Amino acid sequence: MNVVVENSPVQETAIPDIAAGLNQLVADSYGLMAQLHLAHWNIEGADFFPLHEAFQGQYEEMFEAIDDIAERVRALDHYAAGGLKALAKMSTIEEGPSEAPCPAKDFVSSLIVGHEKCLETAFSTRILAAKNGDAETEDLLIGRIKSHQKALWMLNAYLK
Numbered sequence: 001m002n003v004v005v006e007n008s009p010v011q012e013t014a015i016p017d018i019a020a021g022l023n024q025l026v027a028d029s030y031g032l033m034a035q036l037h038l039a040h041w042n043i044e045g046a047d048f049f050p051l052h053e054a055f056q057g058q059y060e061e062m063f064e065a066i067d068d069i070a071e072r073v074r075a076l077d078h079y080a081a082g083g084l085k086a087l088a089k090m091s092t093i094e095e096g097p098s099e100a101p102c103p104a105k106d107f108v109s110s111l112i113v114g115h116e117k118c119l120e121t122a123f124s125t126r127i128l129a130a131k132n133g134d135a136e137t138e139d140l141l142i143g144r145i146k147s148h149q150k151a152l153w154m155l156n157a158y159l160k
């Protein structure tokens with residue numbers, strides 16, 4: 001028996017799907033983290049300093065979160081997704097501009113789409129975990145949802 005299921009209300013049959021949802025979030029989060037890094041490096045113009053700092057704050061937070069998500073996959077007795085090629089293949093995050101100059105608002109708009117994608121993945125996996133008695137995964141994902149919602153508030157506020 002899976003160690004997570006012992007003495008808990010978790011539905012064992014749902015664990016592969018929950019683990020798959022968490023791995024999808026690892027891949028999407030990695031994709032968004034790479035886009036935040038890109039924006040941090042290539043941002044130009046009058047808003048360089050605050051945006052350079054803001055993007056760094058977001059990718060640093062995500063780097064730690066990805067580790068927690070992947071380790072929850074392991075706690076569920078599944079294997080974590082990893083490796084740049086594998087994650088790039090799985091990720092639903094669109095690539096931002098890397099070689100041409102890009103206006104700050106375009107970087108921010110593309111990061112908003114990325115955060116929305118991660119939010120979508122976190123929501124669907126959270127619902128799956130909730131339906132199957134996995135409150136611990138739900139707890140982890142509630143934290144991720146709050147973090148993406150906060151980032152979206154800030155990025156959207158910048159565009160107003």
Ligand SMILES: [Fe+2]
Pocket residue numbers: 040056
């Ligand atoms: Fe830096």
